[in-house]
Amino acid sequence: MDRREVAAVLAHIGRLDPRTVRTGTGEARDQIAQWQELLDDVPFATDHGWDVREAIGSHVLDSPYPILPLDVARRWRAHRRDRLNRHTDPTPAADPDDPAAWRAELLRSRNAVATGMAGPSTHQQVTSGGRSRDVEERVREIGSCIPPAVRAELARYRPSRAAREATVAEGIPDALGVRCDWCHAPVGSPCRQRRANPDGAARGNAVRTTPHPSRVDFAAALRDRHRAA
Template sequence: MQPREIAALLDRIGLDDSRIDRQLADEHLAERTITRWTEALAEVPATLPDGSWDVGRAVRWYYERRGGDNSARFRAIEPHDILAAWAPHRTALMQRHTDPAPRVDPDDVAGYLSALRTGRAAVATGRAAPVEQRMLTGGPSPEVAERLAAIGSPIPEAVRGELARWRPRAAAREATVRAGGPDPLAVVCPWCHAEVKQPCRGGWRPNGKGRRTKTKAHDSRIDRAAEQQGLAA
């Protein structure tokens, strides 16, 4: 905040708090008060463009004794009260900021770091809006969708065959589905309660290492999948 903003703020506070009004009545004391407040609140903006912060609201919050805080009964508002109110807003701004790469040669380490710090300081003091990650708004490329529809799978059959020996359970499952059989991993197992897409579990391993993973689904799971998918087990 600038001295003129501080002076206007103190003048507004003085309308409701005679303790501040008395400080402003003395010319020398008023000058010292404005200087002290300006130095303390140099990195606090008066407002933010999005309306999420207004120093006037912070002052009103203090004097309305929110949350059972009765400090205003015993002392006039001080700069540290406004700093405390601004802190969570500054934190929220910095959490949204993504530190975009500066337009500086990255080989110039000192210049690159200086640009990063300058950008962060501008956001932390409300002089610049945080730069957030842009949301993806478009769907898949039409060309990719057409090619995937033509192939039928993200993994071409030739590649799938090459990978079969490295993923035997998945290969066996895919072969069963291609042959018209039920897909047991598409349902929850009623026996071991394995979740969808998770293999069935067997007995407990020794030494507390958890349960064994079965290479074949429980019969009851196969039956449930066949029933839900309208296929013969």
């Protein structure tokens, strides 16, 4: 706030709490200078939720003590901190291969939210707006978001996933894509070899290298049903 805005703020406070009024010209001048120094980076009002008059009114109602410039500055900092805590950085339009431009755009976005020039973005926007056209074209070209060379490298670290992909590529139904009614293994989890004692208590729960036949049959039937549809 500039000196004119600070003078208006002090006049507003004087109407709400006469204890803060300075009658002497020198005292009033010193009071304006003190408040302006401490509230130099505090806006009078913003388009997104901040008005210094509302902060002053809240203090007068909540506290029996005369308001100080520090009280206003702390309320502004709390307001700004709350806005930033609710803000989720939108994906910059800058080229991600240009770190300086990417960072500069993020800083501009955060500064706009912190100063009240823009409202906080309270939802994740990493994938908002859909994929760009060039990404869509590449996915149609290679058939997957993961390039074949990268997928081949990843196969060493996720053999189960690689085996499922190879099975589907050969035209065999993906048994792990459905729930197993025999051992109750959920979708994506391998079947388990359950053994029971004569009294019915389970005594084994080893992972099977192959899914139960009933699970394979169910996956095949589901695939055929989808093809027919």
